[in-house]
Amino acid sequence: MNKRNKTLSKKYQKKFPKIRIVLLGIILTIGALIVYGGINSLKSSNGNYFSSPPRNIFLKALYSPTHGYAYTSQSTGTAKILNSGAGANSGSGPTHGPTLTMNKGRTLAIHLINEDTGKHSNHNLNIDEFNVHTKDLGYFQSQTVTFTANKTGTFDYYCSIHPEMTGKLIVD
Ligand SMILES: [Cu+2]
Structure with missing residues (x-):
């Protein structure tokens, strides 16, 4: 060297x-x-990778003496909500959760929280067509499910524990 x-x-x-x-x-x-x-x-529940940031929807599962078990909107996020669920309906009887509208191809992140202060029952959220299934959430538990709206149509979201807990997702 x-x-x-x-x-x-x-x-x-x-x-x-x-x-x-x-x-x-x-x-x-x-x-x-x-x-x-x-x-x-970034991988969503139905296997697609996101091409754009997800839209956030915040849903509460709760019980009200007049409307029974229902989903309500906690905050609209950036998704369009056609009606505001419980409270928007007058009178008693079951009420539908907020209708969520999405463009095809967009990714949706639904944040569900169990705020069932009335009954402390378990709740979940399912959208069969998009393979969306939360676990049974106990009182004040929350879960986020993320999926890509890769087909158009009107789809039901529902709680498998309470048949009256339903809402619609419209993908156009
Ligand atoms: Cu429920």
Whole structure:
């Protein structure tokens, strides 16, 4: 090794000591894991990857003495809601949950929370055509289901525990 190479090698070692290389390796690994997890979380329940950010819908499952068990809208998010569910209907009897409208190809994230302060019953949410099924949520539990509206039509969402809990999803 000539003198010049020796100095270069020393300089190199100073600039990139082993510990830094190890740290860089760790950081790159963590970065790769984050990217992988991110991509995986973009996969919706019916197997499509999102091409655009999901639209968020917040639904509450609750019990009211006048309307019984029902879904109501917690916040409209960016999805269009044609009616506001319980409370919009006057009188008593079962009420329909908010009607959700979506353009085909968009991804929907439905956030369901059980706010059944009246009965503390379990609730779930299903849309068979899009393979959407939450678990049975206990009082104050919540779950988000995400799916891509990849076919047009009018679809029912419902709670399998309470037949009167239904609502419509329109994809056009
Ligand atoms: Cu229910």
